[in-house]
Amino acid sequence: MDYEKLVTVMRRLSLEAGDKIMEIYGRDDFEVKSKSDDSPVTAADEAADAIISTGLRAAFPDVALITEEQAATHSLDVDTFLIVDPLDGTKEFIHRRGDFTLNIALVEKGVPTLGVVYAPAKGRMFFTRADGQSVEETGALDKDTPGDLSPIHVAKSDNAALMVVASKSHRDEQTDDYIAKYKVRDMTSAGSSLKFCLVATGEADLYPRLGRTMEWDTAAGHAVLCGAGGAVVRHDDLTPLTYGKADFANPFFIAHAANVELKPA
Numbered sequence: 435m436d437y438e439k440l441v442t443v444m445r446r447l448s449l450e451a452g453d454k455i456m457e458i459y460g461r462d463d464f465e466v467k468s469k470s471d472d473s474p475v476t477a478a479d480e481a482a483d484a485i486i487s488t489g490l491r492a493a494f495p496d497v498a499l500i501t502e503e504q505a506a507t508h509s510l511d512v513d514t515f516l517i518v519d520p521l522d523g524t525k526e527f528i529h530r531r532g533d534f535t536l537n538i539a540l541v542e543k544g545v546p547t548l549g550v551v552y553a554p555a556k557g558r559m560f561f562t563r564a565d566g567q568s569v570e571e572t573g574a575l576d577k578d579t580p581g582d583l584s585p586i587h588v589a590k591s592d593n594a595a596l597m598v599v600a601s602k603s604h605r606d607e608q609t610d611d612y613i614a615k616y617k618v619r620d621m622t623s624a625g626s627s628l629k630f631c632l633v634a635t636g637e638a639d640l641y642p643r644l645g646r647t648m649e650w651d652t653a654a655g656h657a658v659l660c661g662a663g664g665a666v667v668r669h670d671d672l673t674p675l676t677y678g679k680a681d682f683a684n685p686f687f688i689a690h691a692a693n694v695e696l697k698p699a
């Protein structure tokens with residue numbers, strides 16, 4: 435696998451698909467359909483999926499590709515694959531809250547090793563470099579020429595005063611009870627995979643997800659967080675969250691900065 439090429443292609447495809455998503459976001463009206471699992475999908479999800487899938491297949495014809503919007507084709511017997519959520523946080527998109535992202539990741543032997551998370555409405559772009567270090571790109575986000583790439587690092591967390599980030603649209607009592615085990619300085623909410631990126635930049639220390647997600651929701655954010663010195667573990671036994679599981683369904687998990695003292699479930 436040519437990591438340099440992959441990073442370049444993932445970044446460019448996320449920007450191209452992001453433009454398409456923002457074009458639809460800017461319309462007065464867009465149709466919202468319901469998928470078989472009752473989650474909403476829009477023309478933006480489908481258009482972004484087409485751009486990213488076509489681009490990845492052209493650049494990496496031999497690498498398996500899993501995307502949220504092509505769920506019917508999901509089956510896997512390889513240990514290297516690309517996994518895409520073209521629009522994570524569809525609810526945020528529909529309610530025009532801005533917290534939605536495009537996500538592309540490479541998984542190798544169960545580990546998300548490279549990823550791009552782009553939040554077009556926020557103008558925030560995060561990705562792992564080919565050497566694994568995560569960066570946030572600022573500036574014009576030109577498709578051909580990357581701008582200023584600042585390495586990002588998780589916070590040196592103070593366990594007496596943690597900053598917690600949790601889902602905007604999926605929040606329940608079990609999550610609140612788990613957060614209550616920690617000494618919390620402040621809490622914030624965010625939609626989609628941006629939560630991983632907030633931990634990756636040091637804007638938050640802890641992101642507990644005691645709710646369902648799929649691997650395409652988390653792989654890119656997980657890669658960005660790991661490349662910034664953080665980690666993601668299962669909530670039930672605090673072992674690393676792995677990829678390529680049955681149905682691509684994740685267990686509950688905890689994403690965290692480097693020296694957070696994790697509490698058991």
Ligand SMILES: Nc1ncnc2c1ncn2[C@@H]1O[C@H](COP(=O)(O)O)[C@@H](OP(=O)(O)O)[C@H]1O
Binds near residue numbers: 647
């Ligand atoms: N019951 C469920 N089963 C599977 N995934 C779910 C789910 N409820 C929410 N999700 C996932 O959580 C994501 C939203 O996360 P958040 O609440 O952190 O913004 C959704 O992504 P999509 O918007 O891409 O569908 C969806 O995939």
Ligand SMILES: [Mg+2]
Binds near residue numbers: 521522
């Ligand atoms: Mg998603």
